[in-house]
Amino acid sequence: MALHRPPLVLALALLAVPGLAEEQGDPTEALRIEEAQTAVRQRNYAEAAETLAELAAAGNAEANYMLATLYRDGRGVPQDEATAFDLTLAAAEAGHVEAQYSLGTLYLSGRGTDEDAAEGRRWIAAASAAGHARAKEALSELEARAAEPVSDAEISPREEAPGIADLAPSQIATELGWTLLIEAARRGEGQTVQALLEQGAAPDETDKQGRTALMHAAEAGHLGTARSLIDAGADPDLKDADGKTALALATEAGHFEIVEYLVMQGARSDLADNAGARPLLRAIEDGQARIAMLLAGEDLPVEDINLQSELLMAAARSSGPELLRLLSDHGLPFDLLDRDGRGALWHAAASGNAAATAFLIENGVGLDRADEAGEAPLHAALRFGQAETADMLLAGGADGSLATATGNTPLMIAAQQGNLDAVRRLLEAGVDIDLRNAKRNSALMLAAQANRVEVVRLLLEAGADKRLRNQDRHRAHDLAVAAGHAEIAELLE
Template sequence: MALHRTTLFLALVLLAAPAAANVQQRPSDALRMQAAETAVRQRNYTEAAATLTDLSAEGNAEASFILATLYRDGRGVRQDERLAFDLTKQAAEAGHLDAQYSLGNLLLDGRGTEPDVTAGRTWIATAAAEGHALAARLLTTLDRALVAEKEAEHSSAEAVEETEREVSEIASNLGWTLLIEAARRGEDEVTEALLDEGAEIDGADNQGRTALMHAAETGQITATVALVEAGADLDLRDAEGRTALALAAQAGHYTVVWHLLQHGARSYLADADGTRPLGHALGAGQTRVALLLLKHDFPAEDPELRMDLLMTAAQSGGPEILDMLLQRGLPLDLIDADGRGALWHAAAAGNRPAASFLLETGVAIDQADQTGETALHAALRFEQTATARMLLKAGADVNAATASGNTAMMIAARQGNADAVQSLLDAGAEVDLRNAKRNSALMLAAQADAREVVGMLIDAGADKGLRNQDRHRARDLALAAGNPVVVALLD
């Protein structure tokens, strides 16, 4: 079934007309998408991948979805199923129906990720609910298979005995009860039988976790429902202060989170580190769950929590999260104690969709922190080259310097990041600017034995005769660092 679905997805992508896109596009985007799709149909995959990569970085869900198929099959790019999965997920979270259906299948089959039947079914159900015909048919098939599986289960008594035999060694080490083991495994018949027999519903293991916490963390919705209906305490906390809701939120189990909230789980309870369930969801990049929690938990009167919420959303959340925060009255141009804004945090984390959204809302692209570091500097320092390239296209000051005088070119040169250096050169970066110690980008690259970058800077006209505050030239620094190949380049 996996091979059939993969072939079907590729056929849909390669043959679909631009009108099949699930998102509205700006006119310029539409022309670029049309060119990319034409290139795909003509099998000019390398050309298509280049255009789609740029569009995907700008938040175009259709581009992300098509680009995912190219990475999955190694057409025009090196085959990378993990990246294909991530791109599909990005498109799915943006509301792309075909991507949601595709993501569900990838999770079912474990392509590019670990198999997750529950998450796969959830995404397929999401697409089906929006009218995706193939998703609706597959959902029916999955549900029939689930019913058949349930009908083939052991009787309650046999299942309890089997669980008891298997859990004995685990329980002795971790303090797991039979109820905990049954709940976390999703052995629903065993769970209900144990509850009927009067098992201690809120009994905890050595980490302070109850059966409900285990069921929530592993996404076992049927066990969660049974435990909640039997009276489990929704707001008990484990040794780290996390509730069942926090554990489910961090793991991204949307249905479990929804059920716990519906039955009164308190969304504002923080763990030992002060992190609420919403913070756990954002930190783990669980956008759908975070959006659900935001409807229940928005710290309108707590400036510190609002700041933390915005910066976490910038690091790990999607544009949908930032948009909801904006709608709830949270300014997106807040500055933290280090002088860093949301754009800096998005750039440092390589969160291009979030960075793009922030720029669209008018956040200052060259706002600097207390050390003079801008979002462009942060992206390069943390080796987020694609994000740096996006910022350059958006108009970031390519020659801006930090308080110590380091430019983006100097950062990239010292790292030996040839791709970034080329992007900076294309954007008009000056090669002979110098920092507080009078070091140029060429000097820093020579000292770091960044041979390719040294060659690129020489070709770009870098002055090999400049001296730093210690009167050393680039050649002198390369010689002192034991980099003979670079020395030869600088002779």
């Protein structure tokens, strides 16, 4: 099978030219990866794909691997197994361990490339050598199987039904215990699934992970296949080894139509997995607002205060006003707190969810409600570098002088983080420029130690006292010298 790069990657190849990203003022690669991860959680797949394509063209291994998953699932880009293989290969060759394991399974199953057992084993062995737990298990099973004689019955497909001849078990399928029914369901081969069921295949047969054909179809997004299995008597409430049902897997994969169908067929949405999470919580955490609203309409456990809090905080981090409003309509008050004493506004601001932050401010949530460490939403937004939500809180009237339990004010945090706009806004609001924290450090000292040159300039222009000393008797100048920040040391002489 010919390998190829996606057109989007090729079109953006110029971004790999050294220095181009810096000239355009792009953030660091790590920050852009984080932005792409946020976009994926919020189901902004096209946005994530564009960011990842730029980074992949520049050779970023994590971006190649993440983009491969989007092409494999057809999220934000056309579904393309060959392109997914190419990107996984690029990430694996760059040393990405998870990609190496994934590449090994692709070679063994023949997804996106020609089946090649030797290459599959080689890449799984590489991942195993790097400490990948699943790769170690897979390699052990491959080696054990290689030592066993293989009978014709194990490798001969059933040929009575159309399409079954194409489902000869691959090495990885045999290793994972995928039956012909499961393999057909994974691929969405509806006619083959129907033929196998008519021949007597058990609809609830499982693989080595305890997953049924229905679970595989639900996770892969094959609605027609899921219908056939349900019609044949498949149980939608069975759990796999992780405690996940077909509904949970469809929810995590973002397949709304399958979730809707399973709910209509009576699938229970209140079943928690081994980690204690129900499908509704997973949907909210992943920013799957449409699915979450569907599930919330079916099952909202208002009797469990801790679960109520989890749902509300997850919605504040990842979802928009519609879901927050729905949760409120179901009886969840916006003033709920999590185990650390943090409210919904704290989570919205800290995660940079501007839509949720604006909605909660408009609905009168306490702007200055602090957690057990005395950290209010404004402190959190500034500490996590969320400039937009920090600005919204300040504009909404958050107290710019409020100190945490360790005495850090918003000005100190903004100065240390190098948030020049926030520092300027706080100074304009009249906060005390020379307040000091529990260690007697001022905003100027923290900025000097963190090498925030422009912030130091602004604080000096605003009248910050450079003669102040902290509990160790160090001035801002001393801290800059000790940290090797010559330019700031010169400014503070």
